[in-house]
Amino acid sequence: MTPLVRSDAPGGSVDAVPGSVPATGPAARRTLASPPTRRVDLRLAPAALVSWAAAWALTGPMLGWARTVAVGAALAAVVAGVAVVAARPARWAPSDRWRSQGTRGSEAAPTGADRRRQGGARSAGLHVVVALACLAAVSLGAHAQVARQAPLRSLVGQGAHAELVGRVVSEPRPAVFGDGERWQVAVRQVTARGIVSSTAGLVEVTADRAAPRYGASVAVSGVLRPVDAGDGPLARLTAAGPVAERAPPTALLRATHTMRSALLDVTDPLSAQARGLVPGVAVGDTSRVPDVVDEAMRVTSLTHVTAVSGGHFAIVVAALTALCALARAPRAVRVGVVAVAATAFVLLVRPEPSVLRAAWTCAAALLALALGRPSSGAPALAAAATVLLVVDPWLARSYGFVLSCAATAGLVLLAGPLARRLAPWTGRARAVARAGPWAAPAACGPVLLLLDPHVPLMSVPANLLATPALVPATVLGLVATSAAPWAPGVALPVAWLAGLSTGWIAGVAQTFAAVPGARLPWPAGPLGVAALTLLTVAVLALVLRRPPGEGWRREWREAAPRAVRRVRRRVRRAAVRHGRARTATVAGLAGAALLAALVVAVPRLAGAGHAVPDDWQVAACDVGQGDSLAVRTGPTSAVVVDVGPDGEAAGRCLDRLGVSTVDLLVLSHFHADHVGGLAAVLRGRAVTAALVSPLDAPEGQASAVRSSLGAAGVPVRAAAVGDGGTAGSATWRVLAASGGPRAEGSHAAGSGGGDEGDGVNDASVALELRTAGGLDVVVLGDLEEGAQDSLAADLAATGSAADVDVVKMAHHGSRSQSAALAGHLSPRVTLVSVGADNTYGHPTDDALALYASVGSALVRTDECGTAALVVRGQEIGLACG
Structure with missing residues (x-):
C-alpha cells in the first residue's frame, strides 16, 4: 500500500527520521518555496582550464617546447595514476581481535570523517591525473601541428616567393588596401625554389579579383609575409597573378553556397537593415550590414546577433526538439535528427571557431542523451573545449573561441543563480529570461576589454530588449534560406517577416548607442582587465551572497521604511544638538566648495573647449x-x-x-x-x-x-x-x-x-x-x-x-x-x-x-x-x- 505521506517529500512527516528537527519557521518556508537547485558539475573544468593555458603558451612563447612538455606531462600522469591507485584504501572489515574482545582496540573502524578525507584526497588525485593527461594531449597536438607547418614557417621567415595549393576555408572580406578581397587558404602543399613540400597552415590571401568559392581547391603564388602570432593565419600573401581553381567545392558545400547566394538575392529588395541583418542572423553573412547599424551593435554588445554560435545552435536545437516531441519521435530518432541538422547548420554558417565550439558542445550533450545520461552544460562545454584544443591548439588564441566559451560558461554558471535571485521580484519565467543578458556580458567583459578598452554601459538593457527578437529572426531567416533556391516567392515574405524582427534589433541598438555615455572608457591592458574582473566578481558576490526566498520582497518593504525613519531621526537629533553652529559649518563648507569650483573647475572647463557637434x-x-x-x-x-x-x-x-x-x-x-x-x-x-x-x-x-x-x-x-x-x-x-x-x-x-x-x-x-x-x-x-x-x-x-x-x-x-x-x-x-x-x-x-x-x-x-x-x-x- 502506498503511504499517504512520504518522509522525503516536501511537507512530509518530520517524525519519519529519528533526531530530525521540525521544519518550521521562515527558513523552512524559504526552503519549501524555492525550487530545488542542481549542483553544477565542474569536475572537467580544471582539465579544460589547464588545456587552454597550455595551448596558449605552446602556440606562443613556448612554441619550441611542445614535445618536451608532452613527454613530461605523460610521464607525470602515469606516476600520478599509479599513486592514486596505490593509495586507494581497502574495504574495511572488523578484525578477529575486535570480534573476540567486543571492543575496537587498536584497529578501530574508520569514521565518516576519515572516509570523506580519503575520498577527497582520491578525487583531487584523479583531477591531477586527468589534467596532466589533457596537458600531454594538447602538447602532443601542438607538436604535431608545428611539425607539419615547418616547411611553410621556414619560407615565411625567409620572405620567399612561393606557390601555395590548398582549400579556401573562409568567406571573402574587403581587402585592407585597395578594392580587392581577402580570404584564407588551408595550405597542404607549397612550392618554392623548385622544391615541392607537403605542409599545413593557414595563409591569408589578398587578390584584386573575386575570391574563389568556399571549399574550392586553389593554387596561388606570391611573396609570403609574416604576421603576428595569433589565432589566424601563419602568413599573408598578395596574389601575384590569377588564382587558379584546381577543384570545385564538394556537392554539399556547393549546395550551401547556393543557399547563401539565394538568400542574398531574396533579401535584396528589403530595407537596408533587413538586407544586412537577415543574412547575418541566419547564416552569419555580414557583408551588407550598414555601417551605422554595425557600429551601434558593437557599442551595445549586440554583435552576437550576427556572430553565429551557441545562441543560434540553442534556437535550432530547441525548435527541432519541439517538432520531434510533437511528432512523438523516440529518443534515437531525436538524436539523429538533431545531429544531422547540426552538421548541416555548421556547413551552412561555416565552421568558424565559435561555431565549432557550439557544435562540439551540442555533440557532447547528444552523446549523453543517446547514452541515457543526464546532459549538463558545464561538462559538455569543458569536454568540447578540451577536444578542440587538442585538435587545434591555436584556438586558444582565437577571440571568437574564447568569447564563445566565456559566454557559455557565464550562462551555465551564473544564469541559474541570478534567475533564483530575481525570481522573488519578477517571477520565475521573467527571471530566467532576464538572467542571460546579465550572465553572458559578466563573463565576456574582461575578454572584450582586450579588443576595445571600453565598458558598454548599455549592453544589458539593449540585450534585454533585443534578445527576444533573435528567436523569430533566426527561425524565419533559416526558413527563408532553405526555401530561397527553390521557392523564392515563398522565401521573400518569410524574409520580410524576419526583417521585422531584425528591424527591432537594429532599432534597439541604434537607440541605446545614441545614449550619452553608452560606452565608458576603461584602462587598457592587463591592469584594466584585472580591475574589471575584480569589480565583476565583487558585484556578483554582493548579489549572490544571500539565498533567495519569498521573504525578500516583504523584508525589503519593511526594512526600507525603517531605514528611512532611522535616518530622519538621526538628522533631527543632530540638527537640534548642533543648532546654529552646525548650520554655520555647513554654510562655510558650501561656500568653500563653490569658491573651489569657480577657481579651479570653471577655467578647466573653459580650456576644454566647446562640445564637438554630434554630426x-x-x-x-x-x-x-x-x-x-x-x-x-x-x-x-x-x-x-x-x-x-x-x-x-x-x-x-x-x-x-x-x-x-x-x-x-x-x-x-x-x-x-x-x-x-x-x-x-x-x-x-x-x-x-x-x-x-x-x-x-x-x-x-x-x-x-x-x-x-x-x-x-x-x-x-x-x-x-x-x-x-x-x-x-x-x-x-x-x-x-x-x-x-x-x-x-x-x-x-x-x-x-x-x-x-x-x-x-x-x-x-x-x-x-x-x-x-x-x-x-x-x-x-x-x-x-x-x-x-x-x-x-x-x-x-x-x-x-x-x-x-x-x-x-x-x-x-x-x-x-x-x-x-x-x-x-x-x-x-x-x-x-x-x-x-x-x-x-x-x-x-x-x-x-x-x-x-x-x-x-x-x-x-x-x-x-x-x-x-x-x-x-x-x-x-x-x-x-
Whole structure:
C-alpha cells in the first residue's frame, strides 16, 4: 500500500527520521518555496582550464617546447595514476581481535570523517591525473601541428616567393588596401625554389579579383609575409597573378553556397537593415550590414546577433526538439535528427571557431542523451573545449573561441543563480529570461576589454530588449534560406517577416548607442582587465551572497521604511544638538566648495573647449605645431591623417570626437610633428590598417613608428600613387607618395619654408577622401612647392580632385605653396594646422592670401582650436573648441 505521506517529500512527516528537527519557521518556508537547485558539475573544468593555458603558451612563447612538455606531462600522469591507485584504501572489515574482545582496540573502524578525507584526497588525485593527461594531449597536438607547418614557417621567415595549393576555408572580406578581397587558404602543399613540400597552415590571401568559392581547391603564388602570432593565419600573401581553381567545392558545400547566394538575392529588395541583418542572423553573412547599424551593435554588445554560435545552435536545437516531441519521435530518432541538422547548420554558417565550439558542445550533450545520461552544460562545454584544443591548439588564441566559451560558461554558471535571485521580484519565467543578458556580458567583459578598452554601459538593457527578437529572426531567416533556391516567392515574405524582427534589433541598438555615455572608457591592458574582473566578481558576490526566498520582497518593504525613519531621526537629533553652529559649518563648507569650483573647475572647463557637434564630418585637431586630421567614417570611427607631435594632444582630440576605431591611419611622413603622438592614438583604440610614406626617413623615427605599429598588430603598407579603397563609410585615394629621386630633387628646387633638407617633406602622402556626407577632402602633408606643382600637373592631366570642399594646407601654411595647385583644388574651406606663437612664422601672409584668392574660407587651429566641420543642407558649418 502506498503511504499517504512520504518522509522525503516536501511537507512530509518530520517524525519519519529519528533526531530530525521540525521544519518550521521562515527558513523552512524559504526552503519549501524555492525550487530545488542542481549542483553544477565542474569536475572537467580544471582539465579544460589547464588545456587552454597550455595551448596558449605552446602556440606562443613556448612554441619550441611542445614535445618536451608532452613527454613530461605523460610521464607525470602515469606516476600520478599509479599513486592514486596505490593509495586507494581497502574495504574495511572488523578484525578477529575486535570480534573476540567486543571492543575496537587498536584497529578501530574508520569514521565518516576519515572516509570523506580519503575520498577527497582520491578525487583531487584523479583531477591531477586527468589534467596532466589533457596537458600531454594538447602538447602532443601542438607538436604535431608545428611539425607539419615547418616547411611553410621556414619560407615565411625567409620572405620567399612561393606557390601555395590548398582549400579556401573562409568567406571573402574587403581587402585592407585597395578594392580587392581577402580570404584564407588551408595550405597542404607549397612550392618554392623548385622544391615541392607537403605542409599545413593557414595563409591569408589578398587578390584584386573575386575570391574563389568556399571549399574550392586553389593554387596561388606570391611573396609570403609574416604576421603576428595569433589565432589566424601563419602568413599573408598578395596574389601575384590569377588564382587558379584546381577543384570545385564538394556537392554539399556547393549546395550551401547556393543557399547563401539565394538568400542574398531574396533579401535584396528589403530595407537596408533587413538586407544586412537577415543574412547575418541566419547564416552569419555580414557583408551588407550598414555601417551605422554595425557600429551601434558593437557599442551595445549586440554583435552576437550576427556572430553565429551557441545562441543560434540553442534556437535550432530547441525548435527541432519541439517538432520531434510533437511528432512523438523516440529518443534515437531525436538524436539523429538533431545531429544531422547540426552538421548541416555548421556547413551552412561555416565552421568558424565559435561555431565549432557550439557544435562540439551540442555533440557532447547528444552523446549523453543517446547514452541515457543526464546532459549538463558545464561538462559538455569543458569536454568540447578540451577536444578542440587538442585538435587545434591555436584556438586558444582565437577571440571568437574564447568569447564563445566565456559566454557559455557565464550562462551555465551564473544564469541559474541570478534567475533564483530575481525570481522573488519578477517571477520565475521573467527571471530566467532576464538572467542571460546579465550572465553572458559578466563573463565576456574582461575578454572584450582586450579588443576595445571600453565598458558598454548599455549592453544589458539593449540585450534585454533585443534578445527576444533573435528567436523569430533566426527561425524565419533559416526558413527563408532553405526555401530561397527553390521557392523564392515563398522565401521573400518569410524574409520580410524576419526583417521585422531584425528591424527591432537594429532599432534597439541604434537607440541605446545614441545614449550619452553608452560606452565608458576603461584602462587598457592587463591592469584594466584585472580591475574589471575584480569589480565583476565583487558585484556578483554582493548579489549572490544571500539565498533567495519569498521573504525578500516583504523584508525589503519593511526594512526600507525603517531605514528611512532611522535616518530622519538621526538628522533631527543632530540638527537640534548642533543648532546654529552646525548650520554655520555647513554654510562655510558650501561656500568653500563653490569658491573651489569657480577657481579651479570653471577655467578647466573653459580650456576644454566647446562640445564637438554630434554630426561632425572632418576635424582638424589642435595639436600645436603639427598635423592631425580626422575624417569620420562611422559613429565612432574615422580615418586619421597624422598624429601630431609627442604628447597626448592627438589622443585627447580623438577622445573628444568619440573615435574608438581608426579604419585607416595615414602617416604622411616621418617627421616628429606628424608621428610623435602615435602612442596616444594607439592607446585605447583599434587601428585596422596603416598607410605610411614610402621614404623611411628620418630612419630612427621611421623605425620607431613601424615598431610601434607592429607591436600593436597593425598591418602597415607604404603608399603608392593610385592606391585607394574604402575605410568605413569613406573612400580614399593616394594622389602623391614619392620616395624616389623626384622627392630628393624637388626640395633642391628650393622651396624653403623650413624643409629640413632631407627630402622627407616631398615624400609626404597626399590623399583624397570622400565622406559619406559628400565632402571631398584633400590632405597635402608637408609637400613643398616643387612637389605641389608636380601634383597640380598630374591632377590637371587627369581632371581629378578639382573644386574640392576641404583642403588641409601643406606644411602648416609655410610660404612654399603652389599657386597652380591652389587654383586647381579651389577648396571651399582651407584648414591650417598650426601652433600658436610658433617660431617658424607659420602661417605666412602669402599662403593665406593665396588660398583666400581662390574663394576659400580659412580656418586656423591656432585661432579656432580643434576645428570641426559639419554639413547641414548644402552648407558647411564650423565649430571651434
